[in-house]
Amino acid sequence: MSIFENCRCLIVGAGIWGSVLAERLASVAGIEVLVIDRRGHSGGNCHSAADPETGIECHRYGTHIFHTKRREVWDYVNAFTGFNTYRHKVLTEYKGKVYPMPIGLETINSYYGLKLKPFEAEAFIRSEAEKEGIVEARNLEEKAVSLIGRPLYEAFIKGYTQKQWNKHPTELPAAIITRLPVRTNYNFDYFDDPWQGMPLAGYHGLFDAMLKNDKISLRLGLDYKDIRQALPADCRVFYSGAIDEFFDYSLGALEWRSLRFEEEVKQVADFQGCAVMNQAEAELPYTRTHEYRHLHPERAYSDKATVIVREYPQDYSGNAERYYPVNTPGNQALLAQYQELAAAKAPGVTFGGRLGSYRYLDMDMAIHEALTLFASVMEQGGI
Ligand code: UDP
Numbered sequence: 228m229s230i231f232e233n234c235r236c237l238i239v240g241a242g243i244w245g246s247v248l249a250e251r252l253a254s255v256a257g258i259e260v261l262v263i264d265r266r267g268h269s270g271g272n273c274h275s276a277a278d279p280e281t282g283i284e285c286h287r288y289g290t291h292i293f294h295t296k297r298r299e300v301w302d303y304v305n306a307f308t309g310f311n312t313y314r315h316k317v318l319t320e321y322k323g324k325v326y327p328m329p330i331g332l333e334t335i336n337s338y339y340g341l342k343l344k345p346f347e348a349e350a351f352i353r354s355e356a357e358k359e360g361i362v363e364a365r366n367l368e369e370k371a372v373s374l375i376g377r378p379l380y381e382a383f384i385k386g387y388t389q390k391q392w393n394k395h396p397t398e399l400p401a402a403i404i405t406r407l408p409v410r411t412n413y414n415f416d417y418f419d420d421p422w423q424g425m426p427l428a429g430y431h432g433l434f435d436a437m438l439k440n441d442k443i444s445l446r447l448g449l450d451y452k453d454i455r456q457a458l459p460a461d462c463r464v465f466y467s468g469a470i471d472e473f474f475d476y477s478l479g480a481l482e483w484r485s486l487r488f489e490e491e492v493k494q495v496a497d498f499q500g501c502a503v504m505n506q507a508e509a510e511l512p513y514t515r516t517h518e519y520r521h522l523h524p525e526r527a528y529s530d531k532a533t534v535i536v537r538e539y540p541q542d543y544s545g546n547a548e549r550y551y552p553v554n555t556p557g558n559q560a561l562l563a564q565y566q567e568l569a570a571a572k573a574p575g576v577t578f579g580g581r582l583g584s585y586r587y588l589d590m591d592m593a594i595h596e597a598l599t600l601f602a603s604v605m606e607q608g609g610i
Contacts, residue, residue: 230261230446231459236610238262239451240467242271243590244580246437247303247597248465253442255601258610260443265450268431269438271467271580272550273590275430280492281532283520284429288548289486289538290503290517291430294420295591301422303594307436310424311525315417319505321382328505329417330375330383331410338379348411352376370401374409386509391540392484392553400554403587420591425522463610464573465600467580469549470565473573478564481585483543484551488536489513496530497521513537552585 231237236252238245241264252258268274272288292315295301304310319328326334335341335348343351355376364370367388371380384404388396392403408419416423426433438445451468458464466473471481502521506513517536520528543549552558562585569578579596581588588596604610 229457230444230449230454231457231462233259234261234459234462236260236463236465237458238465238467240264240271240580240582241269241434241438241445241447242467242580243273243593244583244597245465245467246270246434247594248579248601249443250437250440251598251601252604252610253440256605256609257442261446262438262443263446263449263451263454265448267448269445269447270430270434272548273430273434278490278492278519278534281529281534283528283534284523284526285490285519285534285536286430286517287488288550289488289536290519290522291590292418292423292522293425293590294418294423295594296420296422297591297595298422299598300591300594303598304426304433308426308428308433310426311523313425313522313524314423315503316415316501317417317503317505318501319383319387319507321507325504326383327415328383329407329409330379331415332413333415334383335379335411338382345411352409352411355379364401366397367399367401367404368396371396371404374404383507387505387507387514389509390512390514392551393540393542394553398555402554427525462575464576466576466578467583469582470562470569470578470585473576473578474565474568478568479561481561481565482553482555482558483549484553485541485543485547486550487539487541487547489539490534490536492532492534494532496533498533498535513539549582552581552587554587558585 236258238249238260241262245262246269249260249262252260273291274288275284275286278285293304293310317328318325326337332345332348335352336343352375356373359372359377361369361373364373371384385396392399499516499518503515503517505515515538517538518533520533541547569576578584579600580593
């Protein structure tokens with residue numbers, strides 16, 4: 228029997244965007260959905276699993292913190308699991324010292340050896356930034372320097388960014404750095420969002436709950452390209468794989484940054500005292516060290532051992548995973564060509580998610596976009 232028997236709707240990719248769409252179509256609209264993913268698990272890059280030796284839940288593609296400013300997204304995820312009250316705090320190592328990240332009052336004072344008050348720090352940072360006389364920032368370096376001045380940029384941003392992207396910060400868009408707030412107070416939170424936390428059931432639990440529905444058929448380890456020949460003409464497709472791969476790279480390949488992780492079990496209760504420690508220096512080949520036990524203080528993990536994972540950025544090649552789209556003008560132009568091709572040659576296919584739209588999407592944005600798409604599909608009469 229074909230996997231497409233009675234299939235009116237195929238979702239390619241069981242990451243956030245695909246899973247939310249599947250869940251809504253199945254549970255609200257009662258539509259039978261086939262979800263495929265070529266990996267052996269759901270959850271995309273949010274996937275987590277217990278480390279077999281320590282039982283600590285490890286995020287297999289780097290730390291994913293749930294945070295959102297959108298009430299409807301927070302309510303949506305809370306329907307599947309509760310969340311703990313974890314608020315992300317990141318530190319960064321530079322030349323033998325540890326500083327809070329993003330840059331705030333403690334980092335400014337500690338780096339310059341000062342004891343400024345918030346209003347003084349604001350004026351100080353402004354005068355540091357004005358030294359460069361940048362009127363309109365044209366790239367990441369100019370943007371960072373115009374926000375925090377050159378010394379803090381050179382210490383905490385330049386080396387990290389160069390490692391992360393393998394490009395000089397003058398070749399990168401300014402928008403990347405505006406993801407990080409700059410503060411002149413002692414707020415150590417990484418994110419400003421009102422709703423933050425980690426799923427009590429783990430990311431695997433969250434995705435299992437979303438996809439557990441009689442109307443959803445989930446087939447893991449199945450690649451779209453191996454079944455596309457058999458796809459019925461009237462089957463609606465929602466595709467969250469890479470858009471260039473969908474068209475067999477006929478116009479060329481979009482550039483991605485990838486990551487490699489090295490895991491180590493340490494026989495101590497706590498290795499670094501926080502979930503994420505950034506390594507700002509260009510000379511160290513990794514950008515950050517994850518210690519996942521800190522994400523779930525509510526859990527009774529053993530105090531005999533902990534898991535640490537070092538993150539090494541690398542170029543994307545066919546047998547790695549895609550992580551970050553490289554938003555240069557050349558890649559944006561190629562994306563536009565693929566989108567034109569999609570409109571002309573694949574009108575029955577809706578592209579979305581991080582890979583399908585070639586955007587640096589936070590988890591809550593992927594959920595928001597899937598919820599919005601579901602609403603518009605229903606408004607247009609459903610499937
Ligand atoms: N960044 C940096 N130093 C840091 C952390 C971040 O220079 O210690 C820059 C870097 O260019 C990075 C960007 O800020 O790509 C966005 O950081 P974020 O933590 O949002 O990246 P993500 O967690 O998505 O990898």
